[in-house]
Structure formats: C-alpha cells, structure tokens
Amino acid sequence: xxKEIITFSRIPKIVSxxxxxxxxxxxxxxxxCFDEWCEDDKFGKDSWEKAESEMQRxxxxxxxxxxxxxxxxxxxxxxxxxxxxxxxxxxxxxxFNVPYLGLYGAxxxxxxxxxxxxxxYGGGIVDVCGAVTSSHYCxxxxxxxxxxxxxxxxxxxxxxxxxxxxxxxxxSEGKTSVKEAxxxxxxxxxxxxxxxxxxxxxxxxxxxxxxxxNESQHSPKDFDLIVTGDLGYEGSEIIKDLLLxxxxxxRKNHVDCGLMVFNRDTQDVHxxxxxxxxxxxxxxxxxxxxxxxxxxxxxxxxxxxxxxxPMTLSQGESIPAVAHLVHLSSDLGG
Amino acid sequence: xxKEIITFSRIPKIVSxxxxxxxxxxxxxxxxCFDEWCEDDKFGKDSWEKAESEMQRxxxxxxxxxxxxxxxxxxxxxxxxxxxxxxxxxxxxxxFNVPYLGLYGAxxxxxxxxxxxxxxYGGGIVDVCGAVTSSHYCxxxxxxxxxxxxxxxxxxxxxxxxxxxxxxxxxSEGKTSVKEAxxxxxxxxxxxxxxxxxxxxxxxxxxxxxxxxNESQHSPKDFDLIVTGDLGYEGSEIIKDLLLxxxxxxRKNHVDCGLMVFNRDTQDVHxxxxxxxxxxxxxxxxxxxxxxxxxxxxxxxxxxxxxxxPMTLSQGESIPAVAHLVHLSSDLGG
Numbered sequence: 001x002x003k004e005i006i007t008f009s010r011i012p013k014i015v016s017x018x019x020x021x022x023x024x025x026x027x028x029x030x031x032x033c034f035d036e037w038c039e040d041d042k043f044g045k046d047s048w049e050k051a052e053s054e055m056q057r058x059x060x061x062x063x064x065x066x067x068x069x070x071x072x073x074x075x076x077x078x079x080x081x082x083x084x085x086x087x088x089x090x091x092x093x094x095x096f097n098v099p100y101l102g103l104y105g106a107x108x109x110x111x112x113x114x115x116x117x118x119x120x121y122g123g124g125i126v127d128v129c130g131a132v133t134s135s136h137y138c139x140x141x142x143x144x145x146x147x148x149x150x151x152x153x154x155x156x157x158x159x160x161x162x163x164x165x166x167x168x169x170x171x172s173e174g175k176t177s178v179k180e181a182x183x184x185x186x187x188x189x190x191x192x193x194x195x196x197x198x199x200x201x202x203x204x205x206x207x208x209x210x211x212x213x214n215e216s217q218h219s220p221k222d223f224d225l226i227v228t229g230d231l232g233y234e235g236s237e238i239i240k241d242l243l244l245x246x247x248x249x250x251r252k253n254h255v256d257c258g259l260m261v262f263n264r265d266t267q268d269v270h271x272x273x274x275x276x277x278x279x280x281x282x283x284x285x286x287x288x289x290x291x292x293x294x295x296x297x298x299x300x301x302x303x304x305x306x307x308x309x310p311m312t313l314s315q316g317e318s319i320p321a322v323a324h325l326v327h328l329s330s331d332l333g334g
Numbered sequence: 335x336x337k338e339i340i341t342f343s344r345i346p347k348i349v350s351x352x353x354x355x356x357x358x359x360x361x362x363x364x365x366x367c368f369d370e371w372c373e374d375d376k377f378g379k380d381s382w383e384k385a386e387s388e389m390q391r392x393x394x395x396x397x398x399x400x401x402x403x404x405x406x407x408x409x410x411x412x413x414x415x416x417x418x419x420x421x422x423x424x425x426x427x428x429x430f431n432v433p434y435l436g437l438y439g440a441x442x443x444x445x446x447x448x449x450x451x452x453x454x455y456g457g458g459i460v461d462v463c464g465a466v467t468s469s470h471y472c473x474x475x476x477x478x479x480x481x482x483x484x485x486x487x488x489x490x491x492x493x494x495x496x497x498x499x500x501x502x503x504x505x506s507e508g509k510t511s512v513k514e515a516x517x518x519x520x521x522x523x524x525x526x527x528x529x530x531x532x533x534x535x536x537x538x539x540x541x542x543x544x545x546x547x548n549e550s551q552h553s554p555k556d557f558d559l560i561v562t563g564d565l566g567y568e569g570s571e572i573i574k575d576l577l578l579x580x581x582x583x584x585r586k587n588h589v590d591c592g593l594m595v596f597n598r599d600t601q602d603v604h605x606x607x608x609x610x611x612x613x614x615x616x617x618x619x620x621x622x623x624x625x626x627x628x629x630x631x632x633x634x635x636x637x638x639x640x641x642x643x644p645m646t647l648s649q650g651e652s653i654p655a656v657a658h659l660v661h662l663s664s665d666l667g668g
Contacts, residue, residue, distance in 0.1 A: 006460075049646065049649065050649065076517050080436075082419075083645070084418040085416075085438070085440065085643035090520060090641035090642075091646060091651060094520040094522050094654045096520075099518060101446060101449075101450065101517060102414075102437060102438040102446070102639075104436040104438040106419065119454055119457065119459045123454065123457015123458055123459045124343075125453045125457045126340075183433035183435060185432060185434060186424060186430075307419065307421070308419065308421065311417070311418065311421065312421050315383060320424050320425065322436075
C-alpha cells in the first residue's frame with residue numbers, strides 16, 4: 001500500500017504560538033488562555049474586515065515577539081482566512097516584509113498552515129516558518145449569510161464564527177514536535193445546508209481518520225486528545241457514531257475546538273464555534289500550551305474546512321469538505 | 335546576508351503539463367499550442383463557475399493522462415483560482431480522490447503552485463505533486479467588475495481575464511528542472527485603480543527580481559526569457575523602466591504572459607491578458623514545451639498576484655501584490 005502519512009527526518013517543532021480573540025471568545029471557557037483580546041471586536045479599526053486584518057497583524061507580531069525573534073528571522077509566512085480573496089491575511093500581514101504564501105482551506109487553514117510549514121521545515125527548505133489565520137464573526141456573517149443589522153434567526157445546527165486569530169512559528173526549537181501529517185482529500189457527500197456545516201464536514205474527517213489509522217501503527221487510545229476543528233455539536237456526534245462503525249472508537253478522547261471555545265449552554269452559539277480562527281485560537285491558547293507543559297503527550301489535530309461558496313450553493317451544488325491531520329507530541333525525538 | 339533563494343538537493347522536474355482554454359484564447363497567437371479548447375466557453379456546463387471547474391477537471395485529467403499516470407499516483411494536488419473561496423478548484427478537483435491543499439495567490443497561483451510543489455518534492459516530502467489553476471473571463475467579470483449583460487466600457491489600462499486552466503506535475507522524471515525559487519513579499523505602493531492591475535503589481539515584481547539578482551550569481555543576460563505573468567502592457571513598461579534604474583536590464587529578454595496570450599491589435603483586450611489561468615496556459619502551452627525542446631535553456635518565471643478584493647477597494651484600501659519566482663532550466667543537473 002502506498003505510504004500516505006508524511007513523516008520528517010528533520011523534526012519540526014512549534015517554536016512559538018499566539019492568540020488574539022474578540023469579546024465573546026474572551027468570555028468563554030478558554031477566556032483566560034488567550035494572549036490578547038478586544039472588548040468591542042473592532043480592534044481600533046473602522047470596519048470588520050480591517051479589524052480581522054488587525055487581529056492577524058497582532059497575532060503575527062505577538063508570536064514573533066514571544067519567540068524573541070524579529071520579522072526578518074522568518075523565512076516565509078503561510079496564511080489564509082475566510083474572506084473573499086483572503087484579504088484578512090493579505091492586508092494584515094503586508095507590513096511584515098516577509099515572503100508570503102497564501103492558502104485557502106476554509107476552516108482547515110490552521111491545520112493546513114501547520115502541516116505545510118512542517119513540510120517546508122522538515123524538508124530542509126526553510127528554517128523558520130510562520131503560519132497565521134483568522135476569522136471574524138461580523139465579516140463572515142455579512143459575507144456568507146446576512147448583514148448583522150438584518151437580525152436573521154439562526155437554526156439549531158448553525159455554528160458561530162469565532163472572532164480570533166492564531167499564529168504559530170515552526171522551526172528547530174520548541175517543546176512540541178510535529179511527528180506526522182496527512183493531507184486530506186476533498187469529500188462531498190451531498191449535504192447542501194449552509195446552516196449545518198458540521199454534517200457537511202464530518203465525512204472528510206471520517207475519510208482522513210480512517211486513512212490515518214489504516215496506515216499508522218497507532219490506535220485512537222494512543223492519543224490524549226483527538227481534536228477536530230470545527231465540527232460543532234452536530235458534526236462531532238456524527239463522526240463518533242460513524243467512525244465506531246469503521247472500528248475506530250474516539251468517544252473517550254475526542255474534543256472539538258468549536259465546542260471548547262464557547263459555552264453552548266450560556267453563550268447562544270447553537271452548535272458551537274467555527275471559522276478559521278476557531279481551531280487556531282484553541283490550538284494556540286489551550287492545546288499547544290498543554291503539550292508544552294507535558295499535560296498532554298500526544299494529540300491528533302484534524303482541521304476541517306467546508307469548501308463551498310454562497311455562489312455554488314445558489315447554483316444548486318452541495319458542500320465539499322476537507323480535513324487535514326497533524327500529529328503533535330511532547331516527545332521531541334524522531 | 336540571509337539566503338533567500340531556495341535551491342534543491344533533490345532536483346524537481348516538470349513531468350507533464352497540460353492546458354485547456356476558451357475560444358478567444360484559441361484564436362490568439364498561441365492558439366495552436368494548447369491541448370484543449372471549447373468553442374462556447376461553457377465546457378458543456380450551465381454556469382460560468384461550473385465551466386471554470388470543468389476546465390480544471392479537464393486540465394488535471396489531461397496532465398495525468400499525458401504523464402501515463404493514474405490519479406492514485408499523485409501524492410498531493412496544490413490548486414487555487416480567483417473565485418471567492420476558490421471554488422473553481424474545490425469543485426473541479428473533488429472527483430480525483432487525491433490529497434488536496436488549497437492555495438490563494440490571485441494571478442500568482444500558477445507560480446505559487448509550481449514553487450510549493452517543487453519544495454515538497456525537493457524536500458523529499460512527496461514524490462509526485464500536481465499544481466493546477468484556472469480563471470474564466472465571465473466568472474471573473476461578474477465577481478470583480480460588472481455582470482457581462484451590463485456591457486460596461488473598459489478603460490485602456492484594463493486587462494482581460496484569460497479563460498483557461500493549466501496543470502503541471504512535478505516529480506523525478508522530465509526534461510525541465512526547477513533550479514531555484516524565491517517566495518515573493520507583499521508590496522503595496524498605493525495604487526487603487528482596479529482597472530490598472532499592471533501598475534499595482536509592478537512593484538512586487540521589482541522587489542522580487544531585485545532580491546533575486548542581488549543574491550544570485552546570475553544576471554539577466556543568463557536567461558533566454560524573463561517571463562512575468564501577468565502585468566500586461568502597462569505593468570511591463572513600468573518594470574522595464576524601474577528595474578533599469580536599479581541596474582537590472584531586462585529589456586531584451588522580458589516577455590509577459592498577458593501580452594503573449596492575446597493579440598492586442600486585433601483582439602480588443604486593451605492592456606493584455608490576466609487571471610490565474612493566463613500564466614498557467616502560457617507556461618503549459620508555450621514556455622515549458624520550448625524548454626523541453628531545448629529551444630529555451632533558462633527561464634525565470636515570475637507569477638504576479640493582486641491581493642485585494644472588491645470589498646477592500648470599496649473601503650478605501652489600495653492594492654497589495656505579490657510576485658513569486660521560479661527558475662526553470664533544460665539543464666537537468668544540480
């Protein structure tokens with residue numbers, strides 16, 4: 001069988017990580033974990049889109065500062081976001097004067113960035129690589145659904161786009177290593193409900209985890225956490241059920257970034273959080289710090305993205321999705 | 335000085351290349367060079383967006399067939415396009431069941447895809463990598479400017495989005511090698527005229543070529559061609575003038591994909607072609623075949639992208655741009 005899991009002879013480490021969030025995220029269960037937050041979600045700017053770029057700027061500046069590096073030490077930045085033409089990234093990161101490669105993976109962009117950064121470092125192409133992503137509730141709502149002023153009612157399966165940006169630096173020094181990676185395939189099982197992204201993305205997660213466990217020496221119990229980002233409540237229930245049917249039991253150690261970032265009982269987010277920024281801030285604010293502290297030893301992170309646009313849905317298409325996997329470990333060896 | 339040019343100990347080769355174009359492109363100066371074309375630009379579909387996806391599907395199928403490979407031989411595909419959420423790629427490539435990484439680099443996406451594919455192969459991460467991109471005049475016009483039915487008048491500096499898709503496979507066997515690569519930086523010099531992209535992108539090309547020639551052992555005269563894609567007439571004149579001021583004379587060997595794909599005298603395209611598909615089909619239809627045939631020995635390909643969105647322009651921002659460079663050679667050695 002063809003080898004699909006990527007491993008590295010030169011092991012990539014997470015050098016630094018940084019998270020910037022909005023008010024609602026700061027009021028959530030992980031509120032105290034984030035590096036920066038802003039009370040009015042505007043970050044001092046006069047539009048939601050500019051606020052999103054400002055979050056990315058602060059996240060990259062923060063992750064560089066935290067690593068005691070300077071801008072010029074970065075060989076390349078990989079970045080992307082949900083906005084049309086990825087302008088959250090291109091305007092947010094323009095001032096850094098660092099070589100830039102744009103990504104589009106919808107909500108899987110954080111995992112895609114860590115994965116590709118690890119490949120570029122692990123393959124000896126670069127020595128220090130940044131990965132940044134963001135989303136903003138207000139810029140997303142008006143682009144994908146309705147203007148906020150419209151006051152549209154949300155369905156029970158709808159998710160709430162996270163206002164936040166997370167940044168990572170991948171390089172040679174750090175307490176968390178990227179041990180393995182698996183690139184997701186596009187999976188489209190016919191779900192076309194834009195208010196049920198969890199169900200649309202679940203099949204991609206099942207595909208990726210099934211491919212991973214078919215080839216890997218590991219079983220689900222070898223991981224402290226199997227973290228998806230972001231299926232929300234609906235999608236999380238689906239993958240646990242269906243993977244069990246494939247003989248893969250992740251019921252004990254599965255968590256979802258969309259269910260971690262908000263409190264569904266008190267924060268009126270329906271099925272949970274979503275958006276490129278969701279997994280980015282949960283990974284940078286909670287998961288990676290817990291790996292660094294040795295509280296977590298091995299984590300599978302599966303970033304999930306829904307790859308449709310409002311245009312394709314209006315043309316009657318269903319929602320394709322992708323799920324990229326990285327295996328993070330506090331074991332620094334090969 | 336920090337090394338910025340990427341070189342490879344494991345030299346990536348262009349295994350295969352394939353181009354699919356619309357009617358106007360087929361009627362242009364390179365018409366006979368393209369692998370496939372469609373008379374009505376619909377490619378058998380009922381929307382321009384679906385037609386664009388169909389071009390990508392045909393381009394990837396074609397490049398795989400031409401290489402005598404099967405879908406499953408590809409370790410990963412890198413792809414992107416101009417449409418919101420890159421749906422040209424995600425819907426076009428969903429059926430291939432190949433691991434997928436989405437890119438966004440606007441019209442630089444072809445260069446970004448070849449560059450990243452070369453890094454993944456050169457770093458020993460994958461053995462066979464696909465890079466695909468596309469653009470469609472009709473889907474672009476209605477997304478970025480006006481619905482075609484409106485019949486808006488174009489300004490003299492406006493470019494004409496190319497209807498086309500180009501695909502490449504990077505791997506171990508081929509007559510053209512990727513010798514060097516340089517990732518572009520985001521450059522924004524304040525141009526905000528959406529009808530003069532050439533002027534907006536020119537500063538990014540100047541930045542990239544200046545960085546390249548500052549570090550490289552090569553001078554412009556070592557290259558048969560220095561190919562930009564796509565500055566059009568306006569941007570091409572700007573870079574030749576300004577680079578000369580930096581002591582870099584590319585007047586004798588500079589060509590631009592936007593000026594090659596159409597005949598400006600007879601095809602009413604104003605400043606020339608543009609769009610992700612423009613450099614992709616010119617590279618796949620003309621430049622790489624001429625490298626394979628030994629007619630060209632060394633080519634610098636600089637893919638240029640304008641990284642704004644209609645939203646950022648309406649909010650008063652100017653246009654950031656990026657330019658990625660790859661050095662292609664018919665010399666197969668290290």
